[in-house]
Amino acid sequence: MIMRLRVLGALVVGTACAVGPLQATAAYPEKSIRIVVPLAAGGTVDMVSRLIAKGLAEELGQSVIVENKPGASGLIGTRDVAKANPDGYTLLAVANTFVSAPAFVPNAGYDPLKDFAPVTQTCQIPMVLVANPSVPQHTVKALIEYARAHPGEVSFGSSGVGSTGYIAAELFSRQAGIKMLSVSYKGNAQALTDVVGGQVMMIFDQVSTSGPYIKANKLRALAVTTSTRAVSLPDVPTVAESGLPGYEDVTFNAILAPAGTPEPIVAQLHKAIAKVLSQPALRDQLSGQGIEVKVSDSPEAFGSYLEQAAKKYSGIAQRPAGS
Structure with missing residues (x-):
């Protein structure tokens, strides 16, 4: 009888240990969730994150707060999230910078493939090369010819080495065999403001944020960085068809989420974000700004995408100028 009670007791304890973590995961979320945007407010990552946060709050029944932590091309906020408790309550919103910065910046302070748990891609945005209207070069071909004749005189703004705009410009200059002057800012919004003001000649910027300035004739669009023309800018040629074949970014x-976040929580977040981004009104709102909703099939699929992106940027960083 005593032995039977001991066996039953062991079974009860074993069952409790097995069910406990599942119940804890099933209860997620029990408090507010924080989405860290490692960039200044006003950019596309910030805007999209706030739309997702609003939808997630309704979907998960908890408040979702967006916190901006700009600096060092997104490295500061990204490092903070890498060290955060992997419990699903601290998330990171990123763009290409997340993968590209470690390829270009020594001692970036994190590994994009080892220090984070992929949740999902949320969207993709064509980029556009825009210049201040006072810049006399109206085409990519003319710009390249001028830059070749005047090394280091063509200035471009970005939110720092390894940032999205910096990578696009770096890829452009290396393929064209030119040298440009990089002017760094804490955030892309500040860089864009200085291009509009004429302090900097040009910038590789997302269509979603440059679009209003292009329409108001405050910026001149030279070319888009995609392989085909952007739906929102049908009259603007691609960089590839404008004198730099093969260019695309x-x-x-x-x-x-931080590495170690429980897989059930990651899966729950993926499902919830996918549902938020499937809403027709939200998709139309983003589409109207040149942003295409694109959700990964699964966290694993997004992980594979990041691996390929890391290889791409590592290759660009090691490629000599003009190659």
């Missing part, structure tokens, strides 16, 4: 946005 597309920006993506995504959500990640």
